[in-house]
Amino acid sequence: MKRAHMAHGTRALVLALDVGTTGVRALLIDETGAVAAQAYRETLPRCPAPGLVEHDPEELLTALLGVVHTVVDTAHARDGHVRALGLTTQRATAVAWEARSGRPVGPALSWQDVRTQARCQELMAQGLLITPLMAASKLEWLLDRTDPDRVEVRAGRIRCGTLDAWLAARLTDGRVHATDASNASCSGLYDLLGGGWNGTALEAVRIPETALPSIVDSGGVLAPLADALGVRAPLASLIGDQQAATMGHLRLDAGEVKITYGTAAMLDLNAGPEPHFSMHGAYPLVLWQRDGVRTYCLEGTAITAGAAVLWLRDGLGVIGDAAESDAIAASVPDSAGVWAVPAFQGLGTPYLDASARAVIGGLSRASTRAHVVRAVLEGIAWRCREVYDALRADSPHPAPESLRADGGAARNDVLLQAQADALGLPVERPEVLDAAALGAAYLAGLATGVWRDTDDLRHAWRRERVFEPGIGADERAARLERWRGYVAAARATEESR
Secondary structure: OOOOOOOOOOOOEEEEEEEOOOEEEEEEEEOOOOEEEEEEEEOOOEOOOOOOOEEOHHHHHHHHHHHHHHHHHHOOOOOOOEEEEEEEEOOOOEEEEEOOOOOEOOOEEOOOOOOOHHHHHHHHHOOOOOOOOOOHHHHHHHHHHHOOOOHHHHOOOEEEEEHHHHHHHHHOOOOOOEEEHHHHOOOOOEOOOOOOEOHHHHHHHOOOHHHOOEEEOOEEEEEEOOHHHOOOOEEEEEEEHHHHHHHHOOOOOOOOEEEEEOOOEEEEEEEEOOOOOOOOOOEEEEEEEEOOEEEEEEEEEEOOOHHHHHHHHHHHOOOOOOOHHHHHHHOOOOOOOOEEEOOEOEEOOOOOEOOOOOEEEOOOOOOOHHHHHHHHHHHHHHHHHHHHHHHHHOOOOOOOOOEEEEOHHHHOHHHHHHHHHHHOOOEEEEOOOOHHHHHHHHHHHHHOOOOOOHHHHHHHOOEEEEEOOOOOHHHHHHHHHHHHHHHHHHHHHHHHO
């Protein structure tokens, strides 16, 4: 993919779109890294039955157009101001569509959808690492119900891929049929070492390679945007959301780590030029591909993070909104012996234990809602400490000097202080918490000459606050030992049922 160069004398803006699980966001940033405008629109998935999670692709596209028009109007961005668009999306969400019209032939099956769990077990028995959270079996499911004999697919009339590929096609009036290596590596159909589609996996799910998008760099000029966006600029980056957030934090060196607090908490460690395979419940992915060269990451997950705060609101009714959790937790100096393991949907890295359940303990008549709220926030931090330890155990690189955090819950001071205490590591909070959108913008701006290189970006990134550890090593070790006992209680709940 070619690189463009920035014209001089005009204000340079980069537009980024972040298509998440529950909403879409547009972010306009200027060449200094400042946010010129932003807009968000909620687009909740449908859940027609247990385990089924679907999106209406056309609804997502309509929402995207809406937020683009909002930020362009807000920033008074005239023609020539917006130099590029970067697109980051939820990964492994599967779409099949008509090649000519771009119309979807069914719903988009969310990465959270587990309707193909039994099929994945069959594929795993064949030696293929394809899980329900990957796109591969979802694409097979969609095609089986649209074109079971693959006649239309082989004729080139139906295409399929992850959500980014469909959006790239629609946002460029069909001129682009591509995905990047970071998204492809989350599909279950990617050859992590070879860098292309895995022929054995494709044969197993009966998807011709011609139906899948080309795998391209994460940053590079692809094609002009469709007139419907009202922006005369090229699409210049495609990247998965967690990888984009890593770029947005400028975690560019091997061994550096970021954390994104969403519904779950996702930690990504820059693994450098070679993939590292985990013995501790983490998984290797492509972090990004630039100029044909792949950088890899190790990713680990604390399955319940922000969802635990929402449970305090919706399940217990002890907070009015998620933001209130910070002030309530800060109203007490500690949890007064109350502890919580937020395992509402099992435990992710390093346990990979789907049967574990959330536990709250240490309650007394003196316990208040503030103690419970604080215990939940501290529980999220200790779960993330376990994920961090798993990534570090599989990494040959030096330990990072800090952890950079983003996501909605990163606004919570008590949580970030608890995270610094649990890790014994400074936790940095940036001014722009939408790190995924920021990373997509960085890649698009690099591809179009808004920034010459990543050294320019280091001046664009801004830190809002750093949280330093407030406890010593001995106290941290004692708390970690107690925490392990609490996790054992959460894992024992299956035996008692």
